[in-house]
Amino acid sequence: MTVTLNDMTLPSWASHVEDKLAPMPLLLVQAFVDTLDRDLGTDIFAHPDEASAWLADASLRVPDPGRPEPGFADDLRLAREARDSIRALIGRNTGTEPLTADDLAPLEKILGQAQPRLEVTADGRARLGPALPAETLADGLLGLLLIIRDAQADGSWDRLKLCGNPDCRWAFYDRSHSRRGAWCDMASCGNRVKNRNLRARRAATPA
Numbered sequence: 357m358t359v360t361l362n363d364m365t366l367p368s369w370a371s372h373v374e375d376k377l378a379p380m381p382l383l384l385v386q387a388f389v390d391t392l393d394r395d396l397g398t399d400i401f402a403h404p405d406e407a408s409a410w411l412a413d414a415s416l417r418v419p420d421p422g423r424p425e426p427g428f429a430d431d432l433r434l435a436r437e438a439r440d441s442i443r444a445l446i447g448r449n450t451g452t453e454p455l456t457a458d459d460l461a462p463l464e465k466i467l468g469q470a471q472p473r474l475e476v477t478a479d480g481r482a483r484l485g486p487a488l489p490a491e492t493l494a495d496g497l498l499g500l501l502l503i504i505r506d507a508q509a510d511g512s513w514d515r516l517k518l519c520g521n522p523d524c525r526w527a528f529y530d531r532s533h534s535r536r537g538a539w540c541d542m543a544s545c546g547n548r549v550k551n552r553n554l555r556a557r558r559a560a561t562p563a
């Protein structure tokens with residue numbers, strides 16, 4: 357299923373992203389992190405049914421046909437932890453602190469559980485990846501890490517950033533020529549933070 361937005365056809369799993377979109381397939385990493393919208397106070401992964409549907413739609417996990425899904429609580433926890441880790445990875449592009457062992461632990465869990473496969477395709481390309489669609493969530497999340505690896509190799513990774521508003525931290529793709537974009541949206545976060553800083557400076561200035 358696809359939805360059309362601003363003359364661009366977006367996959368349904370990215371329909372909540374709306375603006376400053378990364379190119380495919382990095383868009384999947386952006387959409388995964390932005391399943392949490394602190395500004396609106398919404399979280400797709402806060403609701404098991406919604407999370408299961410989103411992960412299946414994004415081909416990151418095949419839901420068990422029988423319901424209720426016994427293993428899903430563990431998967432949902434891993435998805436939320438991995439989302440925090442990948443957000444921390446993106447934060448490095450705007451100079452946040454190096455990742456701690458706690459930040460990295462969920463990614464190590466994925467690497468321990470996933471089963472990557474090297475395939476050589478009929479057109480002669482060697483491809484490393486999980487089986488598609490991913491059978492387990494760990495395989496699906498390994499696919500995200502491989503997308504990150506490729507984006508780091510081709511340079512597009514550096515443009516994926518977190519909004520400079522500490523209350524927002526939305527992942528956005530900086531297409532600006534200067535590569536100095538700092539806000540998911542200037543009208544909301546940019547001006548909000550600037551006004552807040554201005555008020556703080558005025559408050560600190562003796563009358």
Ligand SMILES: [Zn+2]
Pocket residue numbers: 519520521524525526539540541545
């Ligand atoms: Zn923002």
